[in-house]
Amino acid sequence: MLVDLLIQARWIIPVEPASAIHEHASLVIDDGRIVDLLPIEQAMSKYQARQVEVLDRHALIPGLINCHTHAAMSLLRGIADDLHLMDWLQNHIWPAEQKWVSETFVRDGTDLAIAEMLRCGTTCFNDMYFFPEIVAQQAVQHGIRANIGLIVFDFPTVWAENADAYLTKGLALHEQLRHETLISTSFAPHAPYTVSDGPLRNVITYADEMNLTVHMHLHETAHEVDEQKAKSGQTPLQRLHELGLLTPSFIAVHMTQLSSEDILFYAQTGGHIVHCPESNLKLASGFCPVAECLAAGINVALGTDGAASNNDLDMLSEMRTAALLGKGVAGDASAVSATTALEMATINGAKALGLDAEIGSLVIGKAADVVAIDLSELETQPLFNPLAQIVYAAGRHQVTDVWVNGKQLLRKRELTSFDVPALRQKITLWQERLQEHPAN
Protein backbone atom coordinates (compact mmCIF):
# COMPACT_ATOMS: atom_id res chain seq x y z
CA MET A 1 0.00 0.00 0.00
CA LEU A 2 1.32 3.44 -0.95
CA VAL A 3 1.27 6.05 1.84
CA ASP A 4 2.56 9.62 2.29
CA LEU A 5 4.93 9.18 5.22
CA LEU A 6 6.47 6.49 7.35
CA ILE A 7 8.30 7.56 10.52
CA GLN A 8 10.61 4.91 11.98
CA ALA A 9 11.32 5.71 15.60
CA ARG A 10 13.30 4.23 18.49
CA TRP A 11 10.21 4.65 20.68
CA ILE A 12 6.58 5.58 20.06
CA ILE A 13 4.59 6.71 23.09
CA PRO A 14 0.96 6.88 21.90
CA VAL A 15 -0.53 8.04 25.28
CA GLU A 16 -3.55 5.83 24.54
CA PRO A 17 -3.50 3.16 25.86
CA ALA A 18 -1.93 4.75 28.94
CA SER A 19 1.71 3.82 29.63
CA ALA A 20 2.14 1.95 26.30
CA ILE A 21 5.61 2.33 24.78
CA HIS A 22 6.43 0.75 21.40
CA GLU A 23 10.11 0.13 20.65
CA HIS A 24 11.54 0.17 17.13
CA ALA A 25 8.16 1.02 15.66
CA SER A 26 6.80 2.90 12.65
CA LEU A 27 4.03 5.45 12.52
CA VAL A 28 2.30 5.38 9.15
CA ILE A 29 0.67 8.57 7.91
CA ASP A 30 -1.49 9.16 4.87
CA ASP A 31 -3.54 12.19 3.88
CA GLY A 32 -2.81 13.86 7.24
CA ARG A 33 -4.02 10.88 9.32
CA ILE A 34 -2.42 8.07 11.28
CA VAL A 35 -3.16 4.86 9.39
CA ASP A 36 -0.97 2.39 11.29
CA LEU A 37 1.45 1.90 14.19
CA LEU A 38 3.46 -1.31 13.93
CA PRO A 39 6.97 -2.80 14.25
CA ILE A 40 9.48 -1.36 11.75
CA GLU A 41 10.06 -4.71 10.00
CA GLN A 42 6.35 -5.25 9.44
CA ALA A 43 5.83 -1.71 8.19
CA MET A 44 8.59 -2.17 5.61
CA SER A 45 6.87 -5.14 4.06
CA LYS A 46 3.33 -3.75 4.34
CA TYR A 47 3.81 -0.14 3.15
CA GLN A 48 5.54 1.75 0.41
CA ALA A 49 6.01 5.38 1.46
CA ARG A 50 6.58 8.55 -0.56
CA GLN A 51 8.76 9.73 2.33
CA VAL A 52 10.56 7.78 5.06
CA GLU A 53 11.94 9.49 8.18
CA VAL A 54 14.43 7.52 10.24
CA LEU A 55 14.44 8.84 13.80
CA ASP A 56 16.40 6.11 15.54
CA ARG A 57 17.41 8.15 18.59
CA HIS A 58 13.99 9.66 19.08
CA ALA A 59 10.70 9.19 20.87
CA LEU A 60 7.49 10.10 19.06
CA ILE A 61 4.71 11.55 21.20
CA PRO A 62 1.37 13.16 20.30
CA GLY A 63 1.56 16.91 19.66
CA LEU A 64 1.37 18.86 22.92
CA ILE A 65 -1.80 20.88 23.52
CA ASN A 66 -1.33 24.22 25.23
CA CYS A 67 -4.82 24.50 26.66
CA HIS A 68 -4.60 28.12 27.80
CA THR A 69 -2.53 30.95 26.44
CA HIS A 70 -2.65 34.52 25.17
CA ALA A 71 -0.31 34.01 22.22
CA ALA A 72 0.31 37.63 21.25
CA MET A 73 1.42 38.47 24.80
CA SER A 74 4.78 36.99 23.76
CA LEU A 75 5.61 40.62 22.83
CA LEU A 76 5.09 41.55 26.51
CA ARG A 77 7.48 38.88 27.79
CA GLY A 78 9.50 40.42 30.61
CA ILE A 79 7.67 43.75 30.58
CA ALA A 80 6.51 43.37 34.21
CA ASP A 81 7.95 40.65 36.41
CA ASP A 82 7.78 39.71 40.09
CA LEU A 83 4.32 41.11 40.77
CA HIS A 84 1.01 39.77 42.09
CA LEU A 85 -1.78 39.22 39.54
CA MET A 86 -3.88 42.35 40.08
CA ASP A 87 -0.89 44.70 40.35
CA TRP A 88 0.58 43.05 37.24
CA LEU A 89 -2.70 43.29 35.29
CA GLN A 90 -4.06 46.65 36.40
CA ASN A 91 -0.87 48.67 36.67
CA HIS A 92 1.26 47.15 33.92
CA ILE A 93 -0.38 44.74 31.47
CA TRP A 94 -3.72 46.46 30.83
CA PRO A 95 -2.10 49.90 30.35
CA ALA A 96 0.44 48.34 27.94
CA GLU A 97 -2.34 46.55 26.05
CA GLN A 98 -4.38 49.74 25.86
CA LYS A 99 -1.41 51.57 24.38
CA TRP A 100 0.03 48.94 22.07
CA VAL A 101 -2.43 46.23 21.08
CA SER A 102 -3.46 46.49 17.43
CA GLU A 103 -3.92 44.10 14.51
CA THR A 104 -0.19 44.34 13.77
CA PHE A 105 0.78 43.75 17.39
CA VAL A 106 -1.39 40.62 17.51
CA ARG A 107 -0.10 39.40 14.12
CA ASP A 108 3.57 39.74 15.11
CA GLY A 109 3.10 38.53 18.67
CA THR A 110 1.10 35.51 17.56
CA ASP A 111 3.76 34.65 14.98
CA LEU A 112 6.45 34.79 17.66
CA ALA A 113 4.33 32.59 19.93
CA ILE A 114 3.58 30.04 17.20
CA ALA A 115 7.29 29.82 16.34
CA GLU A 116 8.17 29.24 20.00
CA MET A 117 5.36 26.74 20.52
CA LEU A 118 6.26 24.66 17.45
CA ARG A 119 9.89 24.58 18.58
CA CYS A 120 8.84 22.99 21.87
CA GLY A 121 6.42 20.45 20.44
CA THR A 122 3.10 22.26 20.77
CA THR A 123 0.79 21.49 17.87
CA CYS A 124 -2.44 23.01 19.19
CA PHE A 125 -3.11 26.07 21.36
CA ASN A 126 -6.22 27.38 23.06
CA ASP A 127 -6.07 31.16 22.78
CA MET A 128 -7.82 34.05 24.51
CA TYR A 129 -6.84 37.44 23.12
CA PHE A 130 -7.85 40.61 21.30
CA PHE A 131 -8.23 40.48 17.49
CA PRO A 132 -8.96 36.73 17.53
CA GLU A 133 -9.51 36.90 13.76
CA ILE A 134 -5.81 37.71 13.39
CA VAL A 135 -4.80 34.88 15.74
CA ALA A 136 -6.83 32.47 13.58
CA GLN A 137 -5.36 33.88 10.37
CA GLN A 138 -1.78 33.41 11.62
CA ALA A 139 -2.49 29.88 12.87
CA VAL A 140 -3.86 28.95 9.45
CA GLN A 141 -0.92 30.61 7.70
CA HIS A 142 1.63 28.65 9.72
CA GLY A 143 -0.33 25.38 9.75
CA ILE A 144 -0.71 25.01 13.53
CA ARG A 145 -4.00 23.89 15.12
CA ALA A 146 -5.78 26.45 17.31
CA ASN A 147 -8.92 26.92 19.34
CA ILE A 148 -9.78 30.59 19.09
CA GLY A 149 -11.40 32.39 22.04
CA LEU A 150 -14.39 34.58 21.22
CA ILE A 151 -13.54 37.02 23.98
CA VAL A 152 -16.02 38.85 26.22
CA PHE A 153 -15.41 41.72 28.65
CA ASP A 154 -17.90 44.19 30.16
CA PHE A 155 -15.70 47.15 29.34
CA PRO A 156 -14.47 48.69 26.11
CA THR A 157 -11.10 47.68 24.71
CA VAL A 158 -9.35 48.14 21.43
CA TRP A 159 -11.39 45.25 19.96
CA ALA A 160 -14.98 46.07 21.00
CA GLU A 161 -16.91 48.74 22.87
CA ASN A 162 -19.23 46.68 25.11
CA ALA A 163 -20.28 43.13 25.97
CA ASP A 164 -22.87 42.98 23.16
CA ALA A 165 -20.29 44.07 20.60
CA TYR A 166 -17.83 41.37 21.73
CA LEU A 167 -20.54 38.74 21.29
CA THR A 168 -21.68 40.04 17.90
CA LYS A 169 -18.11 40.13 16.60
CA GLY A 170 -17.40 36.72 18.10
CA LEU A 171 -20.44 35.14 16.45
CA ALA A 172 -19.44 36.58 13.07
CA LEU A 173 -15.90 35.25 13.52
CA HIS A 174 -17.18 31.80 14.44
CA GLU A 175 -19.22 31.79 11.22
CA GLN A 176 -16.20 32.90 9.20
CA LEU A 177 -14.00 30.11 10.65
CA ARG A 178 -16.51 27.26 10.47
CA HIS A 179 -14.84 25.49 7.57
CA GLU A 180 -11.20 25.83 8.63
CA THR A 181 -9.85 22.31 9.24
CA LEU A 182 -7.34 23.30 11.93
CA ILE A 183 -9.44 25.92 13.71
CA SER A 184 -12.17 25.60 16.31
CA THR A 185 -13.74 28.28 18.50
CA SER A 186 -14.81 28.73 22.14
CA PHE A 187 -16.53 31.51 23.99
CA ALA A 188 -13.93 33.15 26.21
CA PRO A 189 -15.43 35.46 28.85
CA HIS A 190 -12.32 36.80 30.56
CA ALA A 191 -13.05 36.27 34.29
CA PRO A 192 -15.83 36.54 36.89
CA TYR A 193 -14.56 39.99 37.93
CA THR A 194 -14.67 41.43 34.38
CA VAL A 195 -17.90 39.94 32.98
CA SER A 196 -21.30 40.54 34.59
CA ASP A 197 -24.31 38.24 34.76
CA GLY A 198 -26.15 39.54 31.65
CA PRO A 199 -23.33 38.84 29.16
CA LEU A 200 -22.61 35.49 30.88
CA ARG A 201 -26.28 34.48 30.38
CA ASN A 202 -25.92 35.35 26.68
CA VAL A 203 -22.75 33.24 26.47
CA ILE A 204 -24.61 30.28 28.00
CA THR A 205 -27.47 30.61 25.50
CA TYR A 206 -25.17 30.80 22.47
CA ALA A 207 -22.79 28.10 23.70
CA ASP A 208 -25.74 25.71 24.18
CA GLU A 209 -27.23 26.52 20.81
CA MET A 210 -23.95 26.29 18.94
CA ASN A 211 -22.47 23.42 20.94
CA LEU A 212 -19.34 25.44 21.79
CA THR A 213 -17.08 25.21 24.82
CA VAL A 214 -16.63 28.14 27.23
CA HIS A 215 -13.14 29.04 28.42
CA MET A 216 -12.67 31.38 31.43
CA HIS A 217 -10.12 32.32 34.12
CA LEU A 218 -11.61 31.15 37.43
CA HIS A 219 -10.56 31.05 41.09
CA GLU A 220 -7.11 32.27 40.09
CA THR A 221 -6.35 34.05 43.37
CA ALA A 222 -7.69 34.30 46.91
CA HIS A 223 -8.35 37.99 46.21
CA GLU A 224 -10.77 37.06 43.38
CA VAL A 225 -12.70 34.70 45.68
CA ASP A 226 -12.74 37.11 48.64
CA GLU A 227 -13.90 40.02 46.49
CA GLN A 228 -16.80 38.05 45.01
CA LYS A 229 -17.79 36.79 48.48
CA ALA A 230 -17.79 40.34 49.84
CA LYS A 231 -19.94 41.47 46.90
CA SER A 232 -22.53 38.70 46.72
CA GLY A 233 -21.87 36.26 49.54
CA GLN A 234 -21.00 33.62 46.95
CA THR A 235 -17.73 32.25 45.64
CA PRO A 236 -17.18 32.84 41.89
CA LEU A 237 -17.76 29.10 41.42
CA GLN A 238 -21.16 29.30 43.16
CA ARG A 239 -22.10 32.35 41.12
CA LEU A 240 -21.25 30.69 37.80
CA HIS A 241 -23.14 27.56 38.86
CA GLU A 242 -26.23 29.58 39.72
CA LEU A 243 -26.03 31.22 36.29
CA GLY A 244 -25.86 27.76 34.65
CA LEU A 245 -22.37 28.08 33.20
CA LEU A 246 -20.85 24.97 34.80
CA THR A 247 -21.44 22.12 32.35
CA PRO A 248 -19.21 19.53 30.58
CA SER A 249 -18.52 22.29 28.01
CA PHE A 250 -16.92 24.56 30.61
CA ILE A 251 -13.12 24.97 30.84
CA ALA A 252 -11.99 26.65 34.07
CA VAL A 253 -8.47 28.05 33.90
CA HIS A 254 -6.31 28.14 37.08
CA MET A 255 -8.59 26.96 39.94
CA THR A 256 -5.91 27.52 42.57
CA GLN A 257 -8.45 28.30 45.31
CA LEU A 258 -10.49 25.14 45.87
CA SER A 259 -11.73 23.43 49.02
CA SER A 260 -12.31 19.66 49.02
CA GLU A 261 -16.08 20.41 48.82
CA ASP A 262 -15.50 22.68 45.78
CA ILE A 263 -13.61 19.86 44.07
CA LEU A 264 -16.35 17.28 44.63
CA PHE A 265 -18.96 19.79 43.52
CA TYR A 266 -17.06 20.82 40.37
CA ALA A 267 -16.48 17.16 39.46
CA GLN A 268 -20.26 16.65 39.38
CA THR A 269 -20.68 19.44 36.83
CA GLY A 270 -18.42 17.60 34.33
CA GLY A 271 -16.38 20.79 33.83
CA HIS A 272 -12.68 20.71 32.92
CA ILE A 273 -9.69 22.44 34.55
CA VAL A 274 -6.65 23.92 32.84
CA HIS A 275 -3.73 23.97 35.25
CA CYS A 276 -1.09 26.67 34.57
CA PRO A 277 1.49 25.89 37.27
CA GLU A 278 4.31 28.18 36.13
CA SER A 279 2.11 31.27 35.78
CA ASN A 280 0.49 30.49 39.15
CA LEU A 281 3.91 30.16 40.78
CA LYS A 282 5.32 33.31 39.20
CA LEU A 283 2.33 35.47 40.17
CA ALA A 284 2.15 33.70 43.56
CA SER A 285 -1.53 33.03 42.85
CA GLY A 286 -1.72 29.69 44.66
CA PHE A 287 -1.68 25.99 43.80
CA CYS A 288 -4.27 23.93 42.01
CA PRO A 289 -4.71 20.67 43.97
CA VAL A 290 -4.26 18.59 40.82
CA ALA A 291 -4.01 15.13 42.41
CA GLU A 292 -7.23 15.69 44.40
CA CYS A 293 -9.01 17.02 41.28
CA LEU A 294 -7.92 14.02 39.20
CA ALA A 295 -8.94 11.62 41.98
CA ALA A 296 -12.39 13.25 42.00
CA GLY A 297 -12.69 12.48 38.28
CA ILE A 298 -12.08 15.98 36.91
CA ASN A 299 -10.31 16.17 33.55
CA VAL A 300 -7.25 18.36 34.18
CA ALA A 301 -5.35 19.73 31.17
CA LEU A 302 -2.25 21.93 31.04
CA GLY A 303 -1.50 25.45 29.79
CA THR A 304 1.32 27.95 29.94
CA ASP A 305 -0.85 31.10 30.17
CA GLY A 306 0.72 34.06 28.34
CA ALA A 307 4.45 34.65 28.01
CA ALA A 308 4.15 37.77 30.19
CA SER A 309 3.38 35.67 33.27
CA ASN A 310 5.39 32.49 32.67
CA ASN A 311 7.68 33.68 30.85
CA ASP A 312 7.85 31.00 28.16
CA LEU A 313 5.43 28.88 26.16
CA ASP A 314 7.28 25.63 26.83
CA MET A 315 4.87 22.76 27.42
CA LEU A 316 7.71 20.32 28.17
CA SER A 317 8.78 22.37 31.16
CA GLU A 318 5.12 22.95 32.09
CA MET A 319 4.68 19.15 32.32
CA ARG A 320 7.70 18.87 34.55
CA THR A 321 6.53 21.69 36.82
CA ALA A 322 3.03 20.17 36.97
CA ALA A 323 4.44 16.80 38.02
CA LEU A 324 6.81 18.25 40.63
CA LEU A 325 4.32 20.75 42.06
CA GLY A 326 1.54 18.15 42.05
CA LYS A 327 3.65 15.91 44.27
CA GLY A 328 4.57 18.76 46.59
CA VAL A 329 0.98 19.94 47.00
CA ALA A 330 -0.33 16.40 47.57
CA GLY A 331 2.55 15.52 49.92
CA ASP A 332 2.81 12.32 47.89
CA ALA A 333 5.68 11.47 45.52
CA SER A 334 3.45 9.11 43.56
CA ALA A 335 0.96 11.90 42.76
CA VAL A 336 0.94 13.38 39.20
CA SER A 337 3.26 10.77 37.70
CA ALA A 338 5.16 11.32 34.46
CA THR A 339 2.44 9.36 32.65
CA THR A 340 -0.23 11.61 34.14
CA ALA A 341 1.69 14.79 33.26
CA LEU A 342 1.99 13.65 29.63
CA GLU A 343 -1.73 12.83 29.55
CA MET A 344 -2.52 16.29 30.92
CA ALA A 345 -0.48 17.88 28.11
CA THR A 346 -2.07 15.76 25.37
CA ILE A 347 -5.26 13.72 25.61
CA ASN A 348 -6.70 15.69 28.56
CA GLY A 349 -6.28 18.94 26.60
CA ALA A 350 -7.99 17.34 23.62
CA LYS A 351 -10.88 16.24 25.85
CA ALA A 352 -11.26 19.72 27.33
CA LEU A 353 -11.49 21.23 23.85
CA GLY A 354 -13.87 18.51 22.64
CA LEU A 355 -11.24 17.43 20.09
CA ASP A 356 -10.33 14.01 21.49
CA ALA A 357 -11.76 12.14 18.51
CA GLU A 358 -9.25 14.05 16.37
CA ILE A 359 -6.08 14.68 18.42
CA GLY A 360 -4.37 13.99 21.77
CA SER A 361 -2.98 10.50 21.13
CA LEU A 362 -1.23 8.53 18.38
CA VAL A 363 -4.15 6.30 17.55
CA ILE A 364 -5.14 4.98 14.12
CA GLY A 365 -7.70 7.30 12.52
CA LYS A 366 -6.64 10.45 14.38
CA ALA A 367 -4.94 13.43 12.76
CA ALA A 368 -1.16 13.12 12.49
CA ASP A 369 -0.11 15.74 15.07
CA VAL A 370 3.24 14.25 16.03
CA VAL A 371 6.39 15.35 17.86
CA ALA A 372 9.87 13.78 17.75
CA ILE A 373 12.23 14.24 20.70
CA ASP A 374 15.91 13.26 20.42
CA LEU A 375 16.73 11.45 23.64
CA SER A 376 20.36 10.65 22.74
CA GLU A 377 21.73 13.93 24.13
CA LEU A 378 23.92 13.77 27.24
CA GLU A 379 21.19 15.51 29.22
CA THR A 380 18.89 12.53 28.76
CA GLN A 381 21.46 9.73 29.29
CA PRO A 382 21.50 7.10 30.65
CA LEU A 383 17.95 6.26 29.70
CA PHE A 384 15.79 3.72 31.51
CA ASN A 385 12.31 5.01 30.73
CA PRO A 386 11.76 7.31 27.72
CA LEU A 387 8.43 8.66 28.99
CA ALA A 388 9.84 9.65 32.39
CA GLN A 389 12.92 11.05 30.65
CA ILE A 390 10.76 13.35 28.51
CA VAL A 391 8.86 14.70 31.51
CA TYR A 392 11.67 14.91 34.07
CA ALA A 393 14.86 15.54 32.08
CA ALA A 394 14.38 16.56 28.42
CA GLY A 395 14.58 20.18 27.31
CA ARG A 396 12.81 21.84 24.42
CA HIS A 397 16.03 22.00 22.38
CA GLN A 398 15.62 18.22 22.03
CA VAL A 399 12.38 18.60 20.05
CA THR A 400 13.62 18.04 16.50
CA ASP A 401 10.60 17.45 14.26
CA VAL A 402 6.92 18.38 14.43
CA TRP A 403 4.00 17.49 12.17
CA VAL A 404 0.50 18.97 12.31
CA ASN A 405 -2.18 17.16 10.34
CA GLY A 406 0.62 15.27 8.58
CA LYS A 407 2.42 18.43 7.47
CA GLN A 408 5.98 18.93 8.72
CA LEU A 409 6.29 22.32 10.45
CA LEU A 410 9.62 21.70 12.21
CA ARG A 411 12.40 19.79 10.43
CA LYS A 412 15.65 19.17 12.31
CA ARG A 413 14.74 22.21 14.50
CA GLU A 414 14.10 24.46 11.49
CA LEU A 415 10.66 26.03 11.14
CA THR A 416 9.28 25.26 7.71
CA SER A 417 6.49 27.86 7.60
CA PHE A 418 8.40 30.93 8.85
CA ASP A 419 10.76 33.57 7.54
CA VAL A 420 12.72 33.70 10.80
CA PRO A 421 14.98 36.71 9.96
CA ALA A 422 11.87 38.76 9.02
CA LEU A 423 10.16 37.72 12.26
CA ARG A 424 13.27 38.72 14.25
CA GLN A 425 13.25 42.17 12.65
CA LYS A 426 9.62 42.72 13.60
CA ILE A 427 10.23 41.65 17.18
CA THR A 428 13.22 43.98 17.47
CA LEU A 429 11.05 46.88 16.31
CA TRP A 430 8.43 46.05 18.93
CA GLN A 431 11.10 45.89 21.63
CA GLU A 432 12.38 49.33 20.62
CA ARG A 433 8.87 50.84 20.58
CA LEU A 434 7.92 49.34 23.95
CA GLN A 435 11.24 50.39 25.51
CA GLU A 436 11.09 53.95 24.21
CA HIS A 437 7.47 54.56 25.18
CA PRO A 438 6.55 52.53 28.26
CA ALA A 439 2.84 52.56 29.05
CA ASN A 440 3.40 53.60 32.68
Ligand SMILES: CSC[C@H]1O[C@@H](n2cnc3c(O)ncnc32)[C@H](O)[C@@H]1O
Ligand atom coordinates in the same frame (compact mmCIF):
# COMPACT_ATOMS: atom_id res chain seq x y z
C1 LIG B 1 -9.76 38.77 26.87
S1 LIG B 1 -8.17 39.01 26.29
C2 LIG B 1 -7.23 38.26 27.60
C3 LIG B 1 -6.93 39.18 28.73
O1 LIG B 1 -6.46 38.38 29.80
C4 LIG B 1 -5.34 39.01 30.38
N1 LIG B 1 -4.59 38.03 31.15
C5 LIG B 1 -3.43 37.45 30.85
N2 LIG B 1 -3.07 36.58 31.82
C6 LIG B 1 -4.05 36.62 32.74
C7 LIG B 1 -4.27 35.98 33.95
O2 LIG B 1 -3.42 35.11 34.44
N3 LIG B 1 -5.39 36.26 34.63
C8 LIG B 1 -6.28 37.15 34.18
N4 LIG B 1 -6.12 37.82 33.03
C9 LIG B 1 -5.02 37.56 32.33
C10 LIG B 1 -4.64 39.59 29.20
O3 LIG B 1 -3.70 40.52 29.58
C11 LIG B 1 -5.82 40.16 28.41
O4 LIG B 1 -6.15 41.43 28.84
Ligand SMILES: [Zn+2]
Ligand atom coordinates in the same frame (compact mmCIF):
# COMPACT_ATOMS: atom_id res chain seq x y z
ZN1 LIG C 1 -4.70 33.57 31.12
